[in-house]
Amino acid sequence: MSRNHWFVLLVGIGVGLSTWIGLIAAEPKRTNRNNKPQHASAEKSAGVAVIELFTSEGCSSCPSADRALVELADKQAIDGSEIYPLSFHVDYWDKLGWKDRFADKAYTIRQQLYAKTLELDRLYTPQMIVNGRIEFVGSNRNTATKAIEAALDFQSTAIVSVSASTTGSGNLTVKYDVSAPHQSLLNIAIVEEKAQSDVKRGENAGAKLMHANVVRVFRTIELAGKSSAETDFQLPKGMKIETTKIIAYVQDARTMTVLGASRASVDE
Numbered sequence: 001m002s003r004n005h006w007f008v009l010l011v012g013i014g015v016g017l018s019t020w021i022g023l024i025a026a027e028p029k030r031t032n033r034n035n036k037p038q039h040a041s042a043e044k045s046a047g048v049a050v051i052e053l054f055t056s057e058g059c060s061s062c063p064s065a066d067r068a069l070v071e072l073a074d075k076q077a078i079d080g081s082e083i084y085p086l087s088f089h090v091d092y093w094d095k096l097g098w099k100d101r102f103a104d105k106a107y108t109i110r111q112q113l114y115a116k117t118l119e120l121d122r123l124y125t126p127q128m129i130v131n132g133r134i135e136f137v138g139s140n141r142n143t144a145t146k147a148i149e150a151a152l153d154f155q156s157t158a159i160v161s162v163s164a165s166t167t168g169s170g171n172l173t174v175k176y177d178v179s180a181p182h183q184s185l186l187n188i189a190i191v192e193e194k195a196q197s198d199v200k201r202g203e204n205a206g207a208k209l210m211h212a213n214v215v216r217v218f219r220t221i222e223l224a225g226k227s228s229a230e231t232d233f234q235l236p237k238g239m240k241i242e243t244t245k246i247i248a249y250v251q252d253a254r255t256m257t258v259l260g261a262s263r264a265s266v267d268e
Contacts, residue, residue, distance in 0.1 A: 048261040049151035050084045050249045053138050054111045054127045057100040058093030060203035065126030065138030066211055072144075073193075073212035083148060084247050084261050086189055087214045090125060098202030102195070102214050110218075117256045132256035151258075157181060158250040158260030162188070165267040170235040172266060174246055177228045180260065183253045190217035190233055193243045213245070223250070241266050 053069045055062045072085045089102035090111055111123055118135055126138030130147040131154075137143075158180035165173050178186055195211040216236050221227075235244065249261035 046155040047152040048082045048084065048131075048156055048249070048258065049148040050086065050131055050247075050258045050261050051144070051148065052086050052088060052129045052132075054088050054090055054107070054123075054125055054129075055138065056090055056093035056103065056125050057197055057199055057204060057209055058096050058098045058202045059125045061139065062126045063204065063207060063209055065128065066209060068128075068139060068141055068144060070210055070212040072148075082152065082261070084249060084263065085213050086191065086247060087211055088218075089214065090123075092123070093125070093202075096202055098199055098204065101197065102211070102216070104218075106218060107215065114256065131258040132251055133258075156260040158184065160186075160248050160250055160260045160262040162246055162248040162262045162264045163267070164246045164264050166241055167232075170237075170239070170241075172233040172235060172244075173230055174233060174248075174264075175228075175230040176248055178223060178250060178260075179226045180223050180250045181252070182223075182225055184223045184259060185251045185253050186221040186223050186227070187249050187251065188219045188221070188231070188233075189215045189247045189249075190235065191245050191247055192216050192239055193245055213247070222253070241268060 051069070051072060053065055055066055066087070069085050069087055072083060075081065076083050076085065088107040088110065089100050089104065090108040091100070091103040091105050092108055094100055094103055111127065114129055114135070115123055120135070127135060128138035128144060129135045131151040134147040134150070136147065158178065161177040163175050167173055172190065174188055176186065176188070191213040193213060195214050197209045199205055199207045199209060216239055217233050219231065244266050246264040246266070247261065250259045251257060252259060
């Protein structure tokens with residue numbers, strides 16, 4: 001066999017050997033790619049997204065954000081996702097022609113606390129804040145979807161268990177069991193699942209407004225690591241037990257970052 005033939009034969013063997021080695025080396029990479037979505041899904045399922053909407057029935061820009069929150073609450077009721085929509089009605093629109101029956105000065109103060117923590121120069125409605133860290137105009141559904149997905153990607157660092165029972169005459173006892181980092185706060189929100197208002201005056205005069213998970217009573221409790229206790233609440237006049245839910249969530253006391261959340265119905 002000539003020298004040229006030997007050279008061609010050796011090159012052919014080398015190419016075949018390289019291809020075979022390349023296929024073997026590539027196999028683990030395909031396995032890793034197949035495993036990666038499962039790993040991501042496991043992390044995602046461990047996260048929560050607490051969505052706080054600061055709104056008012058006196059604000060003409062707010063109904064679209066209210067509808068967005070209703071859609072999120074309806075979606076959660078169907079698919080059981082770890083999202084926790086909350087509607088906080090602020091009171092600084094009340095003097096402009098329509099007094100919002102759900103408004104509370106305490107919720108305005110809460111929004112002010114967020115403005116300070118997030119270094120914002122003003123208050124506005126509708127404002128949506130996801131997990132205490134991401135804020136944006138509440139009617140922006142695209143931004144809301146992205147913020148919620150990002151929140152669910154982070155594993156919770158607090159474990160929250162909550163239950164509620166009625167003791168009659170609109171009184172509730174809420175029991176909680178929390179394991180959380182030091183310098184954490186537990187927020188307990190007593191919410192009205194669905195509410196409707198016929199606005200007579202102001203910027204939304206003539207409108208029928210729909211709300212979801214309206215915060216009617218709100219309490220913040222300082223935690224010191226693991227805590228188990230119970231606390232009593234009085235429901236506002238006219239609020240029905242069958243439409244009442246409890247949403248409890250833990251935040252870092254310094255950054256307001258949400259660390260974990262849970263919900264419960266009321267046992268009668």
